[in-house]
């Protein structure tokens with residue numbers, strides 16, 4: 283099973299790194315604009331930095347990020 287994880291609208295990221303501290307295997311901070319994005323290895327489209335597909339066993343840490351993101355831009359659904 284796979285989970286789709288995405289950030290929308292990514293522009294609203296305030297770069298506080300909460301998602302990275304809770305789930306650093308999925309999220310990272312961009313060197314380009316300083317906002318969070320999905321780590322490249324999880325993306326289907328390398329250029330779509332705000333969407334990834336991760337294994338089910340990462341659900342707990344992604345869920346923590348979904349619930350803790352202060353701007354509520356992280357989303358998750360079964361893929």
Ligand code: SF4
Nearest residue numbers: 295296299300301351
């Ligand atoms: S927790 Fe939300 S606001 Fe904070 S860095 Fe991650 S995506 Fe951005």
